[in-house]
Amino acid sequence: xxxxxxxxxxxxxNTPTRSFRVAAAGLDMLHQTRxxxxxxxxxxxxxxxxxxxxxxxxxxxxxxxxxxxxxARALSEANAVNVPILSIARRHxxxxxxxxxxxxxxxxxNEQLSSLLLxxxxxxxxxxxxGTPLLLQLASADPAxxxxxxxxxxxxxxxxxxxxxxxxxxxxxxxxxxxxxxxxVAWSASPIDAATFRHxxxxxxxxxxxxxxxxxxxxxxxxxxxxxxxEHATLKLRHWPDLHADDVPGTWLLPIACLHARxxxxxxxxxxxxxxxxxxxxxxxxxxxxxxxxxxxxxxxxTQRRKDASDSRFFSWVARRFGLNLFQGAQP
Amino acid sequence: xxLPANKLVFVGSMGAGKTTAVRAISDVEPVSTEMPMSGDAxxxxxxxxxxxxxxxxxxxxGELLHVYGVPGQRYxxxxxxxxxxxxxxxxxxxxxxxxxxxASTLELLxxxxxxxxxxxxxxxxxxxxxxxxxxxxxxxxxxxxxGQRLPVMxxxxxxxxxxxxxxxxxLSYRYAETN
Numbered sequence: 001x002x003x004x005x006x007x008x009x010x011x012x013x014n015t016p017t018r019s020f021r022v023a024a025a026g027l028d029m030l031h032q033t034r035x036x037x038x039x040x041x042x043x044x045x046x047x048x049x050x051x052x053x054x055x056x057x058x059x060x061x062x063x064x065x066x067x068x069x070x071x072a073r074a075l076s077e078a079n080a081v082n083v084p085i086l087s088i089a090r091r092h093x094x095x096x097x098x099x100x101x102x103x104x105x106x107x108x109x110n111e112q113l114s115s116l117l118l119x120x121x122x123x124x125x126x127x128x129x130x131g132t133p134l135l136l137q138l139a140s141a142d143p144a145x146x147x148x149x150x151x152x153x154x155x156x157x158x159x160x161x162x163x164x165x166x167x168x169x170x171x172x173x174x175x176x177x178x179x180x181x182x183x184x185v186a187w188s189a190s191p192i193d194a195a196t197f198r199h200x201x202x203x204x205x206x207x208x209x210x211x212x213x214x215x216x217x218x219x220x221x222x223x224x225x226x227x228x229x230x231e232h233a234t235l236k237l238r239h240w241p242d243l244h245a246d247d248v249p250g251t252w253l254l255p256i257a258c259l260h261a262r263x264x265x266x267x268x269x270x271x272x273x274x275x276x277x278x279x280x281x282x283x284x285x286x287x288x289x290x291x292x293x294x295x296x297x298x299x300x301x302x303t304q305r306r307k308d309a310s311d312s313r314f315f316s317w318v319a320r321r322f323g324l325n326l327f328q329g330a331q332p
Numbered sequence: 333x334x335l336p337a338n339k340l341v342f343v344g345s346m347g348a349g350k351t352t353a354v355r356a357i358s359d360v361e362p363v364s365t366e367m368p369m370s371g372d373a374x375x376x377x378x379x380x381x382x383x384x385x386x387x388x389x390x391x392x393x394g395e396l397l398h399v400y401g402v403p404g405q406r407y408x409x410x411x412x413x414x415x416x417x418x419x420x421x422x423x424x425x426x427x428x429x430x431x432x433x434x435a436s437t438l439e440l441l442x443x444x445x446x447x448x449x450x451x452x453x454x455x456x457x458x459x460x461x462x463x464x465x466x467x468x469x470x471x472x473x474x475x476x477x478x479g480q481r482l483p484v485m486x487x488x489x490x491x492x493x494x495x496x497x498x499x500x501x502x503l504s505y506r507y508a509e510t511n
Binding site: 165166239243250253313314323326 | 336338390460465467468469472473481482484485
């Protein structure tokens with residue numbers, strides 16, 4: 001009997017939760033219930049599974065009962081859209097990757113789900129090199145090369161537009177969701193021309209986010225995915241980054257404002273803003289990755305405003321009212 | 333002794349979201365001078381501010397931060413100096429659907445830099461969900477090329493969280509620039 005290799009027993013708590021969409025078709029009540037239980041148990045591995053009936057749309061996995069009369073049609077539809085399949089059937093004598101015999105236990109199903117959902121798909125030439133997520137490879141490539149790429153991973157579709165340095169997402173997809181699954185090996189990519197995108201995908205991917213916003217969102221959720229920056233690097237921000245309240249915590253605004261005002265080293269900025277050093281280091285990584293970092297005090301005009309002592313107390317009240325505690329930090 | 337800067341001003345052209353933004357962060361229902369629009373309605377907008385919006389936010393010791401929303405139309409510019417006297421910040425709101433968002437924003441930034449030289453400025457771009465083609469970096473870089481280096485960000489004026497985030501950015505920027 002072939003079984004998937006045993007999994008590590010504990011998933012670190014700092015591993016981001018990954019979301020998956022699993023469809024079910026042709027399962028009897030017994031297997032449907034066991035599938036639900038098996039899906040819920042994946043949360044222990046920080047895998048969140050949304051289970052829904054098979055609709056013919058792309059998803060991460062189809063669990064199908066082959067003994068059902070409608071199974072053949074669902075199987076054919078799934079194959080047409082390259083959805084991986086876990087089949088359960090009386091004719092399967094033993095378990096094997098992608099197949100289970102009738103009467104499979106919750107544990108059997110759970111193990112298959114885990115290995116199939118995390119398994120790399122058969123992909124073409126654009127499979128990412130180890131270490132750098134595919135989306136980031138495309139984002140950092142020469143803009144003159146094929147400008148539009150469509151990335152897909154299960155139910156998530158992302159357009160990477162190198163010409164405008166942006167990505168397009170479906171209405172319900174957040175940047176944080178994309179970032180959480182950025183290093184998943186199951187992403188596939190294909191170049192797409194502008195006309196095809198406009199006619200077939202633009203209406204499905206109406207949200208636009210700049211690469212800058214993406215890099216700062218990565219800095220918040222998956223900083224290890226950004227290229228590292230030397231611990232003693234000194235840099236300043238060329239511009240105020242494209243930040244959004246959903247993707248960046250308000251506590252980051254003070255160090256960002258400081259980096260916008262003048263050059264800093266990570267240790268000094270962390271101390272001045274009373275922030276963890278690794279958080280500030282993540283900001284530096286995002287600044288460099290997004291192209292906003294100036295490594296020397298280049299010719300960017302600085303607006304030096306008059307410091308009025310009478311304003312300080314009132315200003316501190318205003319800041320506190322909006323949730324900022326500016327006067328404990330950022331004193332150079 | 334001069335009074336502390338105790339005003340926050342939102343300015344922008346019609347439909348930019350000034351009234352909505354003031355309402356989103358106010359402690360009390362703003363006093364507004366909204367009237368039914370006489371011309372073509374803009375989407376679901378059926379009223380427009382003909383003078384200004386005013387509200388306040390209570391701070392420690394009962395002090396008030398006065399919050400204003402003022403129209404960016406030239407024929408109402410006589411009220412800009414009055415409102416901006418003692419402003420700590422001016423937030424220019426611009427709709428991503430504006431036919432020329434860069435020019436209209438620059439005009440307001442230049443005008444309010446002159447009127448309120450001690451105020452800090454920031455820009456909030458609204459309605460980006462309806463007009464996703466406008467990307468912040470490109471827009472911000474165009475402002476920079478014209479001499480404006482300041483916080484520029486997307487904001488949904490209906491969201492207190494997002495308007496607060498924009499105000500926090502302005503305050504952090506002001507603090508960093510003066511220390």
